[in-house]
Amino acid sequence: GEDVEQSLFLSVREGDSSVINCTYTDSSSTYLYWYKQEPGAGLQLLTYIFSNMDMKQDQRLTVLLNKKDKHLSLRIADTQTGDSAIYFCAVSYGGATNKLIFGTGTLLAVQP
Amino acid sequence: KAGVTQTPRYLIKTRGQQVTLSCSPISGHRSVSWYQQTPGQGLQFLFEYFSETQRNKGNFPGRFSGRQFSNSRSEMNVSTLELGDSALYLCASSLTGGETQYFGPGTRLLVL
Numbered sequence: 236g237e238d239v240e241q242s243l244f245l246s247v248r249e250g251d252s253s254v255i256n257c258t259y260t261d262s263s264s265t266y267l268y269w270y271k272q273e274p275g276a277g278l279q280l281l282t283y284i285f286s287n288m289d290m291k292q293d294q295r296l297t298v299l300l301n302k303k304d305k306h307l308s309l310r311i312a313d314t315q316t317g318d319s320a321i322y323f324c325a326v327s328y329g330g331a332t333n334k335l336i337f338g339t340g341t342l343l344a345v346q347p
Numbered sequence: 348k349a350g351v352t353q354t355p356r357y358l359i360k361t362r363g364q365q366v367t368l369s370c371s372p373i374s375g376h377r378s379v380s381w382y383q384q385t386p387g388q389g390l391q392f393l394f395e396y397f398s399e400t401q402r403n404k405g406n407f408p409g410r411f412s413g414r415q416f417s418n419s420r421s422e423m424n425v426s427t428l429e430l431g432d433s434a435l436y437l438c439a440s441s442l443t444g445g446e447t448q449y450f451g452p453g454t455r456l457l458v459l
Contacts, residue, residue, distance in 0.1 A: 278450040332403045333380040333444045337390035
């Protein structure tokens with residue numbers, strides 16, 4: 236079945252790089268997403284990658300996809316206190332459907 | 348362009364009542380999906396609507412229903428509320444489905 240897992244917590248110092256990891260079980264994924272959720276808010280789309288790509292860079296964000304290991308990561312360079320939030324990876328399985336399978340979320344705490 | 352809007356933002360109901368939540372997608376988007384977020388179960392897909400038709404459905408009881416209007420606005424209804432229905436209900440829209448989804452701020456429902 237479809238399952239997406241993430242580590243629950245990551246703590247980094249301001250200015251360091253953060254790496255948030257995600258693993259998924261179903262290899263027929265098409266799009267993989269990273270969303271950010273701040274307290275009391277909805278989900279903000281950060282970036283996404285197509286399943287036929289290995290890497291995507293978008294300013295401070297770098298997404299790496301290892302399809303063989305079914306592993307997705309999000310690297311945030313020069314992490315700031317404003318990056319403190321919960322980060323969700325989500326996987327879609329193609330076709331004309333919007334169904335996303337979400338990971339459990341990783342709480343990123345940035346220490347000043 | 349305005350984002351996804353959801354009303355109301357907060358709602359308090361008692362067990363046994365019913366509730367209707369509303370979602371207005373981004374202008375031009377025709378696909379609307381609903382998700383439930385709880386601390387215990389995380390983010391779970393409820394259903395997706397496209398062109399006034401339910402295209403996909405998650406694993407929720409029949410008390411959860413929805414509909415979509417000709418202007419793509421969507422409503423979801425929960426009947427006979429239970430304490431466990433307390434959650435953040437998120438709506439997301441995309442052009443036709445399968446592309447990038449954008450989420451609204453959510454409706455926080457508390458069932459007493």
